[in-house]
Amino acid sequence: MSEMLANPSKGHIEVRNFSLSYDSIEGPVQAVTDTQIHVKPGEFVSIVGPSGCGKSTLLNAVAGFLKPTTGIVTVDGERVNGPSAERGMVFQQYSLFPWKTVRENVEFGLKMRGMPRSQRERAARTLLGLAGLEAFEKHYPDKLSGGMKQRVGIVRALATGPKVLLLDEPFGALDAQTRVIMQQILTNMWQRLKISVLFVTHDIDEAIFLSDRVYCMTARPGSIKAEIPIPLERPRQQSMMMSSEFLALRRGLMSLIREESLKAMGGEITDMGMQGLNIELHGHSLADVI
Amino acid sequence: MPATAVAEAGPAPAAPPKTPPKTPPSFGTLALRWYRLNQGRLRATAIGIASLIAFLLVWHLLTTYRVVFFVRFTNVPSPLAVYASFTKAIHDPKFLMHILLSCRRIFIGFSLAAIVGVPLGLIMGRFKLVHEIIFPVAEVLRPIPAIAWVPMAIMLWPTNEQSIVFITFLGSFFPILVNTLHGMSLVDPVLVRAAQCLGARERSIFREVYFPASLPHIFTGLTVGMGVAWVSLIAAEMISGQYGIGYFTWEAYSLVQYADIALGMIAIGVLGLGSSLLIRGAGQLVMPWRST
Ligand SMILES: Nc1ncnc2c1ncn2[C@@H]1O[C@H](COP(=O)(O)OP(=O)(O)OP(=O)(O)O)[C@@H](O)[C@H]1O
Ligand SMILES: [Mg+2]
Numbered sequence: 180m181s182e183m184l185a186n187p188s189k190g191h192i193e194v195r196n197f198s199l200s201y202d203s204i205e206g207p208v209q210a211v212t213d214t215q216i217h218v219k220p221g222e223f224v225s226i227v228g229p230s231g232c233g234k235s236t237l238l239n240a241v242a243g244f245l246k247p248t249t250g251i252v253t254v255d256g257e258r259v260n261g262p263s264a265e266r267g268m269v270f271q272q273y274s275l276f277p278w279k280t281v282r283e284n285v286e287f288g289l290k291m292r293g294m295p296r297s298q299r300e301r302a303a304r305t306l307l308g309l310a311g312l313e314a315f316e317k318h319y320p321d322k323l324s325g326g327m328k329q330r331v332g333i334v335r336a337l338a339t340g341p342k343v344l345l346l347d348e349p350f351g352a353l354d355a356q357t358r359v360i361m362q363q364i365l366t367n368m369w370q371r372l373k374i375s376v377l378f379v380t381h382d383i384d385e386a387i388f389l390s391d392r393v394y395c396m397t398a399r400p401g402s403i404k405a406e407i408p409i410p411l412e413r414p415r416q417q418s419m420m421m422s423s424e425f426l427a428l429r430r431g432l433m434s435l436i437r438e439e440s441l442k443a444m445g446g447e448i449t450d451m452g453m454q455g456l457n458i459e460l461h462g463h464s465l466a467d468v469i
Numbered sequence: 470m471p472a473t474a475v476a477e478a479g480p481a482p483a484a485p486p487k488t489p490p491k492t493p494p495s496f497g498t499l500a501l502r503w504y505r506l507n508q509g510r511l512r513a514t515a516i517g518i519a520s521l522i523a524f525l526l527v528w529h530l531l532t533t534y535r536v537v538f539f540v541r542f543t544n545v546p547s548p549l550a551v552y553a554s555f556t557k558a559i560h561d562p563k564f565l566m567h568i569l570l571s572c573r574r575i576f577i578g579f580s581l582a583a584i585v586g587v588p589l590g591l592i593m594g595r596f597k598l599v600h601e602i603i604f605p606v607a608e609v610l611r612p613i614p615a616i617a618w619v620p621m622a623i624m625l626w627p628t629n630e631q632s633i634v635f636i637t638f639l640g641s642f643f644p645i646l647v648n649t650l651h652g653m654s655l656v657d658p659v660l661v662r663a664a665q666c667l668g669a670r671e672r673s674i675f676r677e678v679y680f681p682a683s684l685p686h687i688f689t690g691l692t693v694g695m696g697v698a699w700v701s702l703i704a705a706e707m708i709s710g711q712y713g714i715g716y717f718t719w720e721a722y723s724l725v726q727y728a729d730i731a732l733g734m735i736a737i738g739v740l741g742l743g744s745s746l747l748i749r750g751a752g753q754l755v756m757p758w759r760s761t
Contacts, residue, residue, distance in 0.1 A: 242666055264668030274663040278681040278758045287677070288667035319758040339668060 189255055190342035190375035192218040192241060197250035198400075199236055209400040210236045214250075216394055216403060218343065218375045225378045225386035227432065228396030228404075229440040234379045237401070238347050241377060242268050254342060264288055267336030271348040273328040275320040281331050282307065282316035288339035306334045309371075310364060326357035330364060337368060343375040351381060358382075359417065362389055366415070383432050387425060388415060395435045398443035405435055546728040551735070554728040564717065568736060571702060571713040574630075575744065578637025579698045586645035586694070587687055593646075594653025595679060607646060615640035615701035619708050633705045633713070640701030641694030648693065652686025653679060685759065688752040692745055699741045714740070 197214040200207040211233035218224045226234050239245045241252055243262040252259040254266065262268075267288075275284050282303045289299035307313045310330045320328055329349055336344060346365075350358045362385060369376055380386050386393045390409050397404040409428060411419060419425055494502075504511070525548050530536075532547040546554075558564040593600040615636050622632035656679055664678050706715030718733030753760045 242662075244662055244665075262662065262665040264666065266666060268663070268666045270659055270663065272659050274657075274659045276660060276663075276678070276681070278684070278756065280758075287664070287669075291664075291668040291670075291673055321758070335667070 190218070190220045191255050192216075192343055192375060192377060193251075193253045193256075194237070194241065195251050195253075197237070197240065197247050197252065199233070199240060199245060199248045211240075211402065212400040213402050218377050220375055221373045223369055223376045223378065223389055223391045225380055225390040225393045226396060227380060227383060227386045227393060227436060228401060229398050229436060229443040230381070231443060232396045232399050232439065233401030234396060235347055237396075238268075238345050238377065238379050241343075242266055242345050264291065264339045265342050267339065267341035267344045269329070269332045269336050269344070269346040269349045271351045273320070273325070273332055273352075275328055275331055275335070277320055280317050280319055281312060281323070284320065284331055285335045285338050287335060292339065303338065306338055307331075309368070310334045324357075325353050326361055329353065329361060333365060333368065337372060337374070340372075341374065343377065344369075346376065346378045348379055348381060350385065358385070365389065370413075383429055383436065384420060387411070387428050387432065388420060393432065395432060396439070398439045404439065407432060544727055546731050550728040551731045554726075554732050555735075558729075558732060567712055567714050567717040568740070571706065571715065572740065574634050574637055574702055574713065575695075575698055575740075578634045578702070579641050579695060581634075582638050582641040582645055582694060582698070583691060586642050586690070587649050590646045590649025590687075590690075591653060591675070591680065591683065594650050594656075594683070595675060600650075607643070611643045611647070615697070616704040616708075619705055622705075623709060629709055629711065633702065633710060636705040637698050637702045641698035644693040644697055645687075645690040648686045648690025649683060652683030652690075655686070656682040681756075684752075684756050688748065688756070691748050691752075695744050695748055696741065699737065699744070703737060 194214060194216045197216075198209070198212040200209045202208075214237065216224070216226075216237075226237065228234050236245065240247055241254075241259065243259045243266065246260070259266075275281075276287065279287065282300070285303040285306055286299045289302060294302070304313060304316065307316055310333070312327065312330060312334070315323065315327065320331065323331070332349070333344075333346075349365075350361050353361060365376075366389060378386070378389060387409055393407045393409060394403050395405045395407065396402065407428065411422075411424060411428075529548050531542045532545050534542075536542045589603070593603055618636055618639055619632070622635045623629070626632040626635055660678050660682065661674060664674050669677060702713070703715035703718075706713035707719040710716035714733055714736050718730055718737070721727070721729030721733055
């Protein structure tokens with residue numbers, strides 16, 4: 180564990196003048212344009228935005244899976260060109276190796292680094308213990324619930340002691356209660372490891388609850404519409420979600436996203452008149468019910 | 470920071486709550502539980518046995534009454550006659566040699582097909598250029614049934630034995646290659662990415678992701694390939710063999726030993742079944758994550 184805590188002041192992500200377009204038959208598709216973001220060492224930063232605005236694109240560029248069309252991505256001043264174990268990633272689709280047990284999954288990064296078997300077994304056990312998963316070390320992933328799979332996914336990404344952790348809607352497929360528990364676990368791990376986190380989510384509450392700062396993106400082509408600091412004190416409790424401070428932040432972010440989501444859906448929907456709809460629902464018109 | 474359970478579960482965790490010592494369940498309850506758990510399987514086995522017996526019975530009746538109804542059962546041996554020739558054959562070293570030779574041909578031909586087909590499929594799936602070079606040739610050769618190769622094989626190989634093994638090889642090669650390729654094309658790219666950002670390089674990704682991810686399809690290929698290997702072998706033995714269970718069956722026809730025809734057929738069926746069971750067993754050994 181000490182190895183992981185060795186560089187608490189590392190993990191500075193810097194994305195400058197970033198744009199990225201995909202090639203397609205109809206010509207280039209501009210996914211993200213003119214974007215600057217940064218994550219300070221040890222900071223927890225979220226990206227929210229309407230569906231299809233380029234959040235995953237941005238995150239994948241930081242991970243090194245995509246090359247920016249223009250601009251530059253650096254971590255601690257070093258240019259990112261290709262994936263590396265320095266940047267751990269957690270995917271929405273869990274992405275555990277089905278042919279490896281829970282422990283073997285967690286060991287994978289250490290094995291790639293050439294750590295001897297007994298040593299990495301011990302390391303994996305310790306980490307699994309921290310996530311409350313020691314009883315499942317010999318299970319194959321398809322026997323686990325979604326929440327457990329994602330816990331393994333996070334532990335696996337952290338096992339190599341990366342400088343930054345990137346998460347792309349990691350809890351998107353989980354039910355509400357599991358989500359809350361997972362948020363707690365993630366917060367705990369982040370605080371212990373003092374690692375920088377870049378977190379993509381659809382869920383505004385989740386973004387506020389977890390983050391030090393939230394970037395809100397515009398509809399496609401995505402760019403940064405607003406940067407919202409979250410001054411809520413830590414440790415954060417579930418009860419804070421009812422505080423006026425939280426609710427004010429929530430309202431602000433909500434209206435920003437709503438504006439963009441409407442744009443993303445084509446604009447016309449803004450004035451979708453209810454008067455045109457005369458569907459009968461138990462004697463009420465749809466407009467009344469809504 | 471709050472002392473949450475997750476953060477502070479140190480190296481000395483509280484002793485896990487022990488289940489109170491229970492009296493072991495009686496034999497009766499155990500038997501009942503076992504029965505409940507295996508009810509479905511027991512039922513399937515029972516019905517399976519009954520249906521096999523029914524099959525034998527119908528066969529017996531059709532042959533003892535020499536039924537002629539479009540098909541003629543006049544000369545077809547009865548199950549008892551086949552059984553009689555079976556008891557005779559198992560003491561006959563010649564019969565055993567036929568079987569052994571067929572098995573050896575299958576073993577060599579099929580093993581070669583797997584040793585060439587699986588790695589080739591993996592490499593073709595990973596490297597576009599190799600795929601682009603080899604795939605067209607494979608696509609042209611693939612639809613040609615292995616049996617159609619018999620004359621060519623006899624020309625190509627100096628001995629009969631080699632040409633028969635070659636036919637067996639060809640029969641199983643293409644199913645193995647095609648299924649391996651298919652497995653490679655279905656590898657989830659997210660898993661490759663996951664491996665990459667855990668520090669895996671090309672070689673490790675190949676070994677730790679592509680290969681295990683393709684294994685289920687590789688085993689489908691091996692199973693199908695084994696089936697086609699037997700089909701091809703028997704045909705080749707009937708046409709050009711001197712030994713082997715296919716030759717035995719054909720020879721029985723020429724020598725008007727009708728019971729031996731059925732015996733040969735059944736032997737072929739049992740050998741085919743046995744070899745596909747072997748492959749399935751190997752699959753379960755190699756892919757423990759897929760069993761149960
Ligand atoms: N390979 C691709 N080729 C062409 N266009 C793409 C490709 N991948 C993504 N896009 C487009 O780029 C835009 C941004 O995609 P991206 O997946 O980054 O959005 P997102 O914000 O993560 O969306 P979601 O919230 O649905 O996950 C989308 O409009 C998408 O249609
Ligand atoms: Mg996305």
